[in-house]
Amino acid sequence: MKNCFASMCWKGLRAGFVIAGMTLAWAGVAHAQSAAKTAADAAKKICAGKTITIVWEAGLQSLDPLNFSGPLWEKETGCKIKVVEVPTAEMFTKIMQDYRAGSGAYDALNVVPSWMPDLVQAGALEQLDNYVDKYGYRAELQKIAPTYRDNQMKVNGKIYGFPDDGDVFIMYYRKDIFARDDLKKAFQAKYNYPLAPPKTWKQFDEVGSFLTDNLKKEGTYGASFFREAPYAMLMFQERFRVEGGKFFDANMKATVNSPIGVRVFTEMRNENRFMPPGVEKFGFVENLATFLKGESAMTISWPPYGRFAAGYLGSEKALDWVPKSTIAGKVGYALPPGGHPQLALGFALSVATHSKNKEAAYLFIQWLNSEEISTKRVQLPYTLRDPFRDSHYTDPVYLGLWPDAKDYLAALKAASQTGLLDLSLIQTDTYEEALRQGVGRLWAGEDPKTILDDVAKQWDATTAKIGVDKQKAVYNAWAAKSGAYPK
């Protein structure tokens, strides 16, 4: 080697290094830039007229593969896509039943991330690491926003799904109401701090009740939420953790009935008093209608609210179930009180283990999830897919969709950094169901402590049935994720 530092040898060596470096860089760049292309090219070779069946949420969501991604994929690869639409409430059931019956009717799947431990345990989801490496997808996977990437992709350290939907609860508020001088003055006088979107739940209580008192005669309430049990249950999960609560203690005993839990339950019910009467039965659309018609000043919900409120529907026929927004241009976006929004539900793309076209199915989901294609998909006006990649939050086209889009994307991006994961264990639904029923009883007027004690008892019974050690391992794995508890 010593001699090599002399002229020719060194020059040659240097050239060699440069060429090698450039080749690697080009390969890296080529890989990173064309995960979509890689998938499409590979699929062209193995598809040849085959049909890939994918399970998708029925209704608005499935317009994506039906009208956009399905036909586009078929054009590029010759593989046909068959979309099996399943109502949201039945998706888990149909996937599990199909797996248990071994019918192999589904190739690719949409799964809610909190179901992944159960589905993986049952053996219904295909492990994807080998495919990811084969088609060089790791680089683009890394570019998914941290909270989704680190929390909704792997089970036991292995990849089972690609996070494909940036579902998160953010706060929407009426900028114009918060800017009114008369209200600002009165609020400052009463509470000694400026009127602004609340940062804590105590502030929310004060701001909300103040606004209702002053605006009720105009037909507007301070706030409205979707309080129906399935949604409120998710909000409880967020708020409970934000206030310092833990779901289980070190011995895997349920601690939802801790003083924090009781306090959260009590406050939730108290807040209903300054919300529209009947709010306990508000679902997604009821709450949306109330907000879009200007009847509430604050609300918390998934990202589609922001797009709908801004009137970003185009003349989409598919969206004519959305009430006309009377508040376009008047909506501000913020993190919910506590600053740690729930990454409620969401979707990941997976491959079914009984599929007869696993590789083709995998290529389809890689293509769907890739930078290039996903950016287009999250901008479809009729889609319910929300931004989930770092690049989505800064995409120039998205930024230009409506005047306040930049604030919207900024809020979503902030949410993606601090979001909290849905609780997800073995038999998640059993635990969630106990909580849902608890919320129902809360609205019915029962005592919060009694309700939560019952919930904790049911949780403990379920844990015992599953096996404390077994569940503890899964829970600890979940709790170790960055999005499990606020840091």
Next chain:
Amino acid sequence: MTPLAGRHRVRLCLRLVAAVALTLIFMFPIYWLYMISFKTASEIYAFPPKWYPSSFNFDTYRVLFRDGDAATVGNSLIVAFCSTALAMFLGFICAYSLARFSTGGKHLANWIISQRMIPPIAVVFPIFLLYVWFGLVDTYVGVILLYTAFNLPYVIWMMRSYILDVPRALEESALVDGYTRWQVLWKVLLPMCRAGLAATTIFTFVFAWNDFIFALVLTRTEVATYTVQITHYFGGQSNFWAKISAMSVLGTLPIFVVTAFMQRYFVRGISLGAVKG
């Protein structure tokens, strides 16, 4: 006017008033549901509630036909119609045998009705398994077979009691006259239980038409019925009320027409021909 006619008039009037009131009450929810198919989203979620739409446009219906959703009503029609025809035929002849010959005694009759005690939710998965093995999932044959089996106990038991109501005399004299038993069944007995047949047919059709849980599990894309299609409109983040409503209109109109046509079999005022007993 004689006192009798006058009293009759008053009674008729009262009956008419009662009929109208009853119909209004029963129709109100249907009215509300149907109106939704013409309302805009803002009107559906208006506070206070709006009782009528501001305009009657048929856009939603157009969309349903264009997107092929309306085709699921066609699937429901095929499946319900075929299974009803099959169930009525097999069930009627079985009921005749049970009623007139007490075939199988009490045990057979009781076994048949016990089939209706099985909660569908519990057997849906084993039937799904069975169908996977025989490749019947998402096929017309599979669903029709299931609905037929599902409705047979109902048809058999209903027709058995309607047949028991008909005196045997007519059949016996027909036999003496030289009719074969098969002819007696169709030419003599059938006309006598037209009312019961009509009622049973309607509800057999309705049970097949309304089924959700079996259709949900046993169909995917080919044979999706309208009940399953409607549930697609209830989402976690969306609610296509206009479509739900329009589909319901499409889904109930056939029955309305059929019942209006068949109502003359139920009521008095028709001469049924032969004297009973």
Next chain:
Amino acid sequence: MRSGQRGTFRERNFKYLLVGPAIFVLLLIGVFPLVYLLMVSFQGITMTETSTDFIGFANYRQLFSDARLWQALLHTVIITAIALPIELVLGLAMAQLFLDRLPGRAIFIALLVLPVVVSPIVSGATWALLFNHRFGPINQIIGWFMGRETILLWTINPNLVYPAIITAEIWQWTPFMFLLLLAALGSVDRSQIEAAAIDGAGWWRTFFRIVLPAIAPVMTVAVLIRGLDLFRLFDIVWALTQGGPGTLTETISVFTYIKGFRQFETSYTAAVALLVIVLLSTLVMYLLRRVELAR
């Protein structure tokens, strides 16, 4: 009726040929599920456990100590016990009303059958909307009568959930009783009624002594069918309350749905299903025997 002893094979076995096809279809679809349920109820299959080893009577033991299950049964019985008589009486009254000529009768009857044809899920969702405080007309109408805004949370208030469910159920299924009984009343022998009238019998007497016994067979079966269906009530409850608040309105079908379809406790639900079948069979057999004795 004696069948001819020397008839052809077809004649001699006519009655068996008639029941054959129906039984064949019933066996085809009906046997495997029951066998499956029986087998599976002695295994330990859950969402996470797929081993088919026999675990004895564990599921059945769990049945008897499951308070939620028995509460669900109680809820179901309550709903059935309240809705069934109302549907019967109302249906009978309506059938009597439309029995004789009436202008526009055809339209009335056709309209009145519509509630039955609306898919139960949709009817549940519609009633949920009707009962909705903010977007539905029922509270609005009540408010008109009371003279002030009435806030009744029909699907949340524990005192109102049962009336709400029962109202929706009666609305949907009374037309069933109505039509069935109309057909039965229509075939009651007119001459007997006229004879009784001539003898001076009042309307009620005629009704109880002549009409009721005549329609008894059909009425029994109608009550039986409706009762069994009420026991399996699912869609309306699910659409209105999802079994809530808590588990207050959970019927046995809602319970089975949650346990079987959501939580995949396959073996346990099989045991529950068998329990329900046994309970219903016993009840129905007992009732049928009593009705037969009365006749």
